[in-house]
Amino acid sequence: MQIAPILIVCAVVFALPLVLNNDFLLNKVARYLVLGILTISLALSWGFGGILNLGQAMSFGIGSYAMAMALKLKTIPVHTGSGGLPDFMVWNNVARLPWFWEPFKSISFAIAAGIIVPALVAAGLGWFIFRSRVTGVYVSIITLATMVVLNLVIIDQQSYTGGFNGITDLAQLELFGIAFDAYGRATFYLVATCVMLSLLVAFAFTCSRAGLIVQAIRDHEGRVRYFGYDVATYQIFVFALSAAIAGLAGMLYTIVMEFASPTFLGVQLSLSVVVWCAVGGRQSLVGSFLGAVLVAGMQGALSESAAFLETWTLVMGVLFVLVVLFLPKGLAGLAQVAWHWIVHRRQVTQGIAHGVGRTREGSA
Amino acid sequence: MTTHLDLRDISVSFNGFKALNGFNMSVRKGELRCLIGPNGAGKTTALDIICGKVKPTAGTVTFDGAALHELEEHEIARAGVGRKFQVPSVFRDLTVAENLEVARAGRPGVWANLRWDLGQARRPNVERLAELVGLAEQLDRPAAYLSHGQTQWLEIGMLVAQDADLILMDEPTAGMTAQETRKTAELFGRLKGKHTLVVVEHDMGFVKAIGDIISVMHMGQLLAEGTAAQVEAHPEVRRAYLGSGGITNA
Numbered sequence: 001m002q003i004a005p006i007l008i009v010c011a012v013v014f015a016l017p018l019v020l021n022n023d024f025l026l027n028k029v030a031r032y033l034v035l036g037i038l039t040i041s042l043a044l045s046w047g048f049g050g051i052l053n054l055g056q057a058m059s060f061g062i063g064s065y066a067m068a069m070a071l072k073l074k075t076i077p078v079h080t081g082s083g084g085l086p087d088f089m090v091w092n093n094v095a096r097l098p099w100f101w102e103p104f105k106s107i108s109f110a111i112a113a114g115i116i117v118p119a120l121v122a123a124g125l126g127w128f129i130f131r132s133r134v135t136g137v138y139v140s141i142i143t144l145a146t147m148v149v150l151n152l153v154i155i156d157q158q159s160y161t162g163g164f165n166g167i168t169d170l171a172q173l174e175l176f177g178i179a180f181d182a183y184g185r186a187t188f189y190l191v192a193t194c195v196m197l198s199l200l201v202a203f204a205f206t207c208s209r210a211g212l213i214v215q216a217i218r219d220h221e222g223r224v225r226y227f228g229y230d231v232a233t234y235q236i237f238v239f240a241l242s243a244a245i246a247g248l249a250g251m252l253y254t255i256v257m258e259f260a261s262p263t264f265l266g267v268q269l270s271l272s273v274v275v276w277c278a279v280g281g282r283q284s285l286v287g288s289f290l291g292a293v294l295v296a297g298m299q300g301a302l303s304e305s306a307a308f309l310e311t312w313t314l315v316m317g318v319l320f321v322l323v324v325l326f327l328p329k330g331l332a333g334l335a336q337v338a339w340h341w342i343v344h345r346r347q348v349t350q351g352i353a354h355g356v357g358r359t360r361e362g363s364a
Numbered sequence: 365m366t367t368h369l370d371l372r373d374i375s376v377s378f379n380g381f382k383a384l385n386g387f388n389m390s391v392r393k394g395e396l397r398c399l400i401g402p403n404g405a406g407k408t409t410a411l412d413i414i415c416g417k418v419k420p421t422a423g424t425v426t427f428d429g430a431a432l433h434e435l436e437e438h439e440i441a442r443a444g445v446g447r448k449f450q451v452p453s454v455f456r457d458l459t460v461a462e463n464l465e466v467a468r469a470g471r472p473g474v475w476a477n478l479r480w481d482l483g484q485a486r487r488p489n490v491e492r493l494a495e496l497v498g499l500a501e502q503l504d505r506p507a508a509y510l511s512h513g514q515t516q517w518l519e520i521g522m523l524v525a526q527d528a529d530l531i532l533m534d535e536p537t538a539g540m541t542a543q544e545t546r547k548t549a550e551l552f553g554r555l556k557g558k559h560t561l562v563v564v565e566h567d568m569g570f571v572k573a574i575g576d577i578i579s580v581m582h583m584g585q586l587l588a589e590g591t592a593a594q595v596e597a598h599p600e601v602r603r604a605y606l607g608s609g610g611i612t613n614a
Contacts, residue, residue: 209465210477212458216466219455226415227526228441228472237474 005286006203010196023183027256028300030191032293034252037198039276039292040285041245044202047282048211049238050218054140055147056273059118059243061265063250065167066117068260069101070110074171087169092159114251115244122243123236130232135221147265154262166261173255182258191252198245202285205241214238275316279323280330287332295319368393368560369530374413374423383409385584396556398571399564401581402604407564408450410581411532415447416440427530442472446528450535452515456508460499460518463507464490467522496551497521512539520551531555533563537570549573
């Protein structure tokens with residue numbers, strides 16, 4: 001894989017505000033870009049590591065709540081009770097800020113936590129899964145089940161998490177004197193920067209020796225052991241790295257959406273990510289990213305149009321089935337074939353133009 | 365020369381079936397040992413025991429003083445044991461060059477491998493290896509597109525890349541042409557001395573071409589040990605192979 005497509009996509013993303021002169025639209029696109037980051041993280045673990053994490057949205061949700069908790073504590077006292085207590089805690093008769101909320105008074109702590117906590121949770125979960133050599137569909141079941149449990153805990157612990165409603169009425173994030181309004185350009189550029197960072201970090205990893213070994217594990221897990229690699233450690237690493245990126249995406253999602261909700265770590269979102277990833281091409285970072293942006297964008301457009309109001313999920317389902325049947329490598333695979341075809345055609349035409357001289361060179 | 369690899373009283377049973385039953389074998393450093401025997405004699409299981417794929421129910425495996433039977437597969441590999449499987453096992457989605465890169469496990473930890481020296485400083489080494497196994501033209505092709513014989517060669521190349529002290533080969537010439545088999549015999553001749561090799565093989569011509577000492581297995585036990593001539597003359601061996609037309613046609 002080459003870096004050129006990544007740079008092109010990043011350039012286009014950064015140029016988007018020049019074309020989109022509508023704050024509402026900009027916010028919507030930013031939202032799709034964030035979902036794109038989430039999908040990159042799944043491509044890393046699924047496409048490159050062979051680990052189909054059906055609970056990818058868990059890391060996303062943890063990141064989202066980390067950011068929401070910090071921003072909630074920054075809100076003006078209108079939205080809080082006495083002593084800066086979040087409103088939903090007041091309604092639930094919580095007298096003091098719980099201990100695990102305290103550190104979120106620091107925004108830098110929240111940002112660090114939004115990345116590190118998902119990574120640690122994934123590493124811990126991965127330790128149990130991969131040390132016991134659980135593979136394939138069982139990994140997917142365990143990750144999905146873990147996410148559902150966390151989701152239920154968050155809904156159940158209403159007094160500490162806001163329950164079903166999530167955490168709403170948030171302050172704006174302020175970093176280095178810049179206020180990140182969900183509908184402002186600053187937020188869009190923040191998201192665009194994170195898209196670039198995520199793509200580059202993931203790309204750097206896949207190009208490293210460790211990335212190569214992870215792909216070897218995907219191809220033939222058993223074989224890798226006999227070269228002296230501790231397979232579980234590599235799997236835990238890629239699992240945690242993927243979770244960290246998903247956590248970053250979750251934090252951005254809170255900023256863009258202006259709330260955090262249990263649906264952010266819901267089954268529906270988590271499975272949608274798998275669809276986006278498959279449609280875009282799970283073995284391509286750029287492909288999976290574009291897959292998410294395009295399909296999520298389409299979902300948005302369809303679900304808002306009068307004609308498809310009822311049937312848009314059906315359209316999505318048909319799209320997924322078609323891709324799985326006819327494009328096992330997704331849109332990225334299609335693009336690759338097209339590119340090879342173009343290059344090949346050009347070579348053939350050039351070959352004819354150069355005629356015999358070239359053939360001699362070749363046979364020499 | 366002292367004993368390099370030592371298997372003592374190894375027993376393995378799969379659901380009551382004793383694949384190995386008090387199997388003993390010791391191999392000296394730099395030796396090329398051939399392991400032969402009728403089907404189901406436990407040859408592959410013996411290799412599985414050494415490389416850790418199967419744990420013995422009884423007995424010990426020592427390699428340069430280390431108790432291999434107590435280690436995990438990757439630890440055994442780090443102790444200097446490499447293994448070629450009967451069904452050629454390579455990474456099909458990776459290119460030939462990448463396969464060889466993965467096999468060069470100098471430092472096997474995750475953090476040590478977060479570096480980006482692929483295809484630069486190491487390329488000459490990879491090219492030399494690919495030439496050795498006749499895959500220089502295929503370096504950038506995915507391994508999935510190789511023929512069966514080429515896949516065998518690739519895995520042998522990967523073992524050379526791994527540079528293990530002890531190399532276990534399970535039917536390395538299966539599916540190869542006569543010419544390829546001869547080339548393999550040559551390569552093994554070169555590896556001998558620097559590496560210790562244990563080779564499971566059915567092709568007696570190949571075994572005679574490469575082996576110093578041959579161990580014959582039968583029903584999970586060591587039946588005879590010696591040079592090709594000694595083994596062929598051994599009455600027990602003749603009896604074990606009775607009905608299959610003698611050892612040469614096994």
